Amino acid sequence: MDGTAERAAGRGIIERQSLHQEIVSRLRDMIIEGELQPGERLYEIPLGESLGVSRTPLREALKSLASEGLVELAPGRGAVVRQFSRKDVHDMLVLIRSMEELAARLACEVASDQDIGRVRELHNRMRAHYQAGERMEYYKLNQQIHSSLVALADNPHLSAFHATLQARLKRIRFIGHEGPERWAAAMAEHEAIVAALERRDVETLVEIIGKHLHNAWLRVREAV
Amino acid sequence: MDGTAERAAGRGIIERQSLHQEIVSRLRDMIIEGELQPGERLYEIPLGESLGVSRTPLREALKSLASEGLVELAPGRGAVVRQFSRKDVHDMLVLIRSMEELAARLACEVASDQDIGRVRELHNRMRAHYQAGERMEYYKLNQQIHSSLVALADNPHLSAFHATLQARLKRIRFIGHEGPERWAAAMAEHEAIVAALERRDVETLVEIIGKHLHNAWLRVREAV
DNA sequence: ATTCTGTATTCTGTATACATAATTATTTGC
DNA sequence: GCAAATAATTATGTATACAGAATACAGAAT
Numbered sequence: 001m002d003g004t005a006e007r008a009a010g011r012g013i014i015e016r017q018s019l020h021q022e023i024v025s026r027l028r029d030m031i032i033e034g035e036l037q038p039g040e041r042l043y044e045i046p047l048g049e050s051l052g053v054s055r056t057p058l059r060e061a062l063k064s065l066a067s068e069g070l071v072e073l074a075p076g077r078g079a080v081v082r083q084f085s086r087k088d089v090h091d092m093l094v095l096i097r098s099m100e101e102l103a104a105r106l107a108c109e110v111a112s113d114q115d116i117g118r119v120r121e122l123h124n125r126m127r128a129h130y131q132a133g134e135r136m137e138y139y140k141l142n143q144q145i146h147s148s149l150v151a152l153a154d155n156p157h158l159s160a161f162h163a164t165l166q167a168r169l170k171r172i173r174f175i176g177h178e179g180p181e182r183w184a185a186a187m188a189e190h191e192a193i194v195a196a197l198e199r200r201d202v203e204t205l206v207e208i209i210g211k212h213l214h215n216a217w218l219r220v221r222e223a224v
Numbered sequence: 225m226d227g228t229a230e231r232a233a234g235r236g237i238i239e240r241q242s243l244h245q246e247i248v249s250r251l252r253d254m255i256i257e258g259e260l261q262p263g264e265r266l267y268e269i270p271l272g273e274s275l276g277v278s279r280t281p282l283r284e285a286l287k288s289l290a291s292e293g294l295v296e297l298a299p300g301r302g303a304v305v306r307q308f309s310r311k312d313v314h315d316m317l318v319l320i321r322s323m324e325e326l327a328a329r330l331a332c333e334v335a336s337d338q339d340i341g342r343v344r345e346l347h348n349r350m351r352a353h354y355q356a357g358e359r360m361e362y363y364k365l366n367q368q369i370h371s372s373l374v375a376l377a378d379n380p381h382l383s384a385f386h387a388t389l390q391a392r393l394k395r396i397r398f399i400g401h402e403g404p405e406r407w408a409a410a411m412a413e414h415e416a417i418v419a420a421l422e423r424r425d426v427e428t429l430v431e432i433i434g435k436h437l438h439n440a441w442l443r444v445r446e447a448v
Numbered sequence: 449a450t451t452c453t454g455t456a457t458t459c460t461g462t463a464t465a466c467a468t469a470a471t472t473a474t475t476t477g478c
Numbered sequence: 479g480c481a482a483a484t485a486a487t488t489a490t491g492t493a494t495a496c497a498g499a500a501t502a503c504a505g506a507a508t
Contacts, residue, residue, distance in 0.1 A: 018299035019491080020287070043459075054493045056280065059461090063244070063284045067291030069384070075242035076499060078460065091379040098326040102319070155315040160293070161385055243461080267489070278463045283491090300469060302490065 023053060023061035031070050031081055032170045038083030042071070068164055086224045089172055090217060096165045097213035099158060100146065101206045106153035108200040116197055119148050123194045130187050139174065145190065149197070178219050185215065247277060247285035255294050255305055256394045262307030266295070292388055310448045313396055314441060320389045321437035323382060324370065325430045330377035332424040340421055343372050347418045354411050363398065369414070373421070402443050409439065 030036045048058040062079045065071040072082045084092070107116075126141035143166065150162045178186065189212040196205040254260045272282040286303045289295040296306045308316070331340075350365035367390065374386045402410065413436040420429040 020297075020299070045459080055460090056492055056494090060284055060287045063287045064291045067288045069381075073244075075244070076460070077501090088381070091381050094330075094379065095326070095382050095385070098322060102322040106318070155318065157293075157312070157315050157389070158319050161319070165381070269489080279490090280462055280464090300490065301471090 019057055024064050027065055034171055036081050038081050040081045042079040069168055089224050092165055092169055093213055093217045099162050100209050103150040103153040104205045104209055105202055108202045110154050111152040115152055120194055172220055175223050243281055247281060248288050251289055258395060260305050262305050264305045266303040293392055313448050316389055316393055317437055317441045323386050324433050327374040327377040328429045328433055329426055332426045334378050335376040339376055344418055396444055399447050
């Protein structure tokens with residue numbers, strides 16, 4: 001008919017969700033996975049062609065990504081994948097730490113045992129991947145657990161900011177390959193976090209989360 | 225010539241900054257000041273005409289505002305000014321409180337005496353407006369002081385999130401007219417905040433900021 | 449050889465046109 | 479008279495066309 005079906009078939013994009021969201025999350029993934037590298041200029045026409053969309057919706061997506069902080073827009077000279085300095089990464093980790101500490105405090109007050117149980121479940125699955133040495137699956141569940149923990153606080157604004165920050169850090173954290181001993185330490189911290197959460201032991205929980213994210217900084221600081 | 229000068233003359237918009245930023249901040253102001261009310265549908269053509277721009281840059285601006293959380297986009301049915309429930313406002317104040325507490329801790333460590341001096345200066349100007357009973361000027365300086373305080377932490381990511389949240393709350397806080405006694409209390413809290421900052425007395429500072437934002441909630445809770 | 453200037457090309461920014469989906473109004477059946 | 483279905487209108491979503499700005503290139507002058 002028109003170009004839509006053709007495009008959908010040709011590129012495997014576009015299904016039923018809004019095209020805007022589709023482009024945004026597609027580009028987000030491309031940035032996080034390093035397909036589009038930091039500092040890389042994003043030329044609208046070739047990028048649009050590679051996604052199977054015209055410049056108009058692509059530009060709208062770029063504006064969204066700029067507000068999310070993944071892309072930088074220089075007026076008159078287009079879009080560039082944002083790159084983060086070492087200080088940026090440190091600042092973001094300080095911030096995400098504060099957010100997760102807040103989330104922990106709130107979660108201990110308002111989360112149901114059932115919801116906490118679901119986090120425990122995720123944790124168990126993550127441990128299985130750890131023991132199997134499956135880094136990628138471990139990594140994904142790790143992210144998911146942090147998000148779920150924040151979600152327990154029942155504060156959507158907090159969750160949204162946390163998600164935004166997590167997206168900015170994702171690529172960097174993914175790069176930061178930890179050695180076996182640090183991986184084991186991270187795993188132990190997670191174990192302690194879930195345990196403290198189940199006991200609703202706020203102070204311990206906050207302390208471990210603080211330590212956990214401090215260690216995350218130690219892990220990535222050389223990589224940045 | 226073309227339409228540009230004509231438009232600029234006709235509406236007083238557009239000078240030299242990027243048109244995108246111009247539209248975004250213009251719409252942001254219109255939302256904050258209640259010219260565009262919560263829940264109001266934003267029809268692209270009439271809104272664009274009132275701003276003197278076509279739909280394309282307007283739509284890009286709306287996408288940005290959606291990422292900032294001031295506008296809601298329902299795919300296929302346009303943009304609506306976002307409205308916040310009482311819980312939303314509470315959640316946001318909890319979050320902004322946590323951010324300002326973090327900022328306070330960091331500021332006590334890294335801020336220079338000179339930078340703190342600038343906050344003191346703003347505070348003095350605000351007190352003058354308070355004593356003169358100039359609500360609007362007071363209000364604006366109040367916001368500016370909170371932003372400056374966060375800026376002292378030297379964490380741009382924190383500042384950006386704080387600014388976004390502050391924008392979402394601006395309209396609501398502006399509505400929440402406090403009586404003379406509460407206004408006086410808020411003023412006293414500010415005085416204590418600046419004093420504690422000058423002494424770099426972290427614990428007191430955090431405590432007062434917490435109290436200050438708790439009171440802010442009490443002030444607006446009926447208004448929401 | 450290098451730098452400055454003028455020109456050509458490429459890319460971005462905006463407006464407009466068209467197609468599709470949503471909404472409203474109207475008409476038909478009960 | 480009311481409800482449901484259908485037609486008409488209006489709004490959104492996407493693509494394209496055009497204008498202006500930025501960049502890259504080439505040639506001339508120092």
